[in-house]
Amino acid sequence: MTGKIGTVIAAHGRHYLVQVDDIRLQCVTRGKKSDVAVGDIVRIKETSPNQGVIESIGERKTLLYRSDQYKSKLLAANVTQLFIVVATEPGFSDDLVSRALIAAEAAGIAAHIVLNKTDVAELLPKARERVALYASLGYPVHEVSARSAPDAACDTLLPLMRSQSSILIGQSGMGKSSLINLLVPDADIATREISAALDSGKHTTTFTRLYAIGRDTAIIDSPGFQEFGLYHLSEGMLERAFREFGQHLGHCRFYNCHHLTEPGCAVLAAVDANAIAPMRHALYQQLLHESSQKIGY
Ligand SMILES: Nc1nc2c(ncn2[C@@H]2O[C@H](COP(=O)(O)OP(=O)(O)OP(=O)(O)O)[C@@H](O)[C@H]2O)c(=O)[nH]1
Numbered sequence: 001m002t003g004k005i006g007t008v009i010a011a012h013g014r015h016y017l018v019q020v021d022d023i024r025l026q027c028v029t030r031g032k033k034s035d036v037a038v039g040d041i042v043r044i045k046e047t048s049p050n051q052g053v054i055e056s057i058g059e060r061k062t063l064l065y066r067s068d069q070y071k072s073k074l075l076a077a078n079v080t081q082l083f084i085v086v087a088t089e090p091g092f093s094d095d096l097v098s099r100a101l102i103a104a105e106a107a108g109i110a111a112h113i114v115l116n117k118t119d120v121a122e123l124l125p126k127a128r129e130r131v132a133l134y135a136s137l138g139y140p141v142h143e144v145s146a147r148s149a150p151d152a153a154c155d156t157l158l159p160l161m162r163s164q165s166s167i168l169i170g171q172s173g174m175g176k177s178s179l180i181n182l183l184v185p186d187a188d189i190a191t192r193e194i195s196a197a198l199d200s201g202k203h204t205t206t207f208t209r210l211y212a213i214g215r216d217t218a219i220i221d222s223p224g225f226q227e228f229g230l231y232h233l234s235e236g237m238l239e240r241a242f243r244e245f246g247q248h249l250g251h252c253r254f255y256n257c258h259h260l261t262e263p264g265c266a267v268l269a270a271v272d273a274n275a276i277a278p279m280r281h282a283l284y285q286q287l288l289h290e291s292s293q294k295i296g297y
Pocket residue numbers: 116117118119120144145146147148170171172173174175176177178179223224
């Protein structure tokens with residue numbers, strides 16, 4: 001076998017930065033292919049010093065992605081867990097949190113919620129009340145304050161991340177960058193180096209990047225986003241990705257129940273009995289609608 005094996009640590013358009021041992025190579029794919037994700041293990045062919053072509057992508061353990069009507073957008077490969085960062089302020093979107101949780105479930109990735117800015121005491125009770133829904137579904141919720149208790153934040157999060165590949169996602173302003181800077185020493189320097197290599201010095205647009213800590217720990221920072229389309233999930237995947245539906249599946253009157261308006265639907269009965277949050281069922285309905293709208297792929 002020829003070529004070197006490396007890890008994709010950043011992706012920007014169709015340009016990739018691949019870490020091979022101690023060196024980083026700027027790589028492109030052959031032709032128009034752009035199906036490489038941060039976290040991918042790739043075989044590359046060096047074309048000149050510090051430059052290469054991605055020849056092949058290693059088998060992925062997991063693949064986290066979003067999608068719209070027309071195509072999918074890879075977020076990261078080989079991730080083992082997802083941390084969704086929310087905060088007491090500014091307000092966060094339950095829709096985005098749930099969509100991220102559904103994406104994680106569908107990809108077989110463990111999901112955690114990080115509630116940051118617990119120092120904003122007057123807004124803490126309300127934020128706790130909101131994340132309690134996710135805790136009740138079995139997702140671990142970790143309270144931290146990147147600003148007022150940075151050491152405690154590291155003590156809470158770092159042990160969970162050891163020997164794992166973790167991606168942090170969050171809406172803008174939740175404090176994700178602040179947390180990354182605590183968790184990854186020299187993250188700022190690494191980011192500057194990565195953007196210089198990928199962006200040839202232009203003003204940095206945001207992109208996903210992977211920080212390796214030691215040999216077997218990776219922390220991936222992804223840009224904030226406002227949308228999290230899940231058009232790629234089939235009906236069967238969707239009903240399984242809503243954890244709280246699980247115990248009710250198979251108990252509907254019709255074996256092919258869509259859990260929308262059918263009589264004798266066990267899922268709808270659970271919504272009526274407040275065992276399933278109406279907000280989550282509304283999202284299921286919306287996602288089912290999205291999955292019926294997909295055009296491309
Ligand atoms: N009160 C308080 N403010 C915090 C805390 N963590 C971060 N912040 C502030 O929240 C603001 C947003 O923090 P960032 O780390 O830039 O947030 P981000 O989620 O990366 O946001 P983008 O960079 O917009 O994607 C900054 O002004 C931080 O100083 C915290 O624990 N408590």
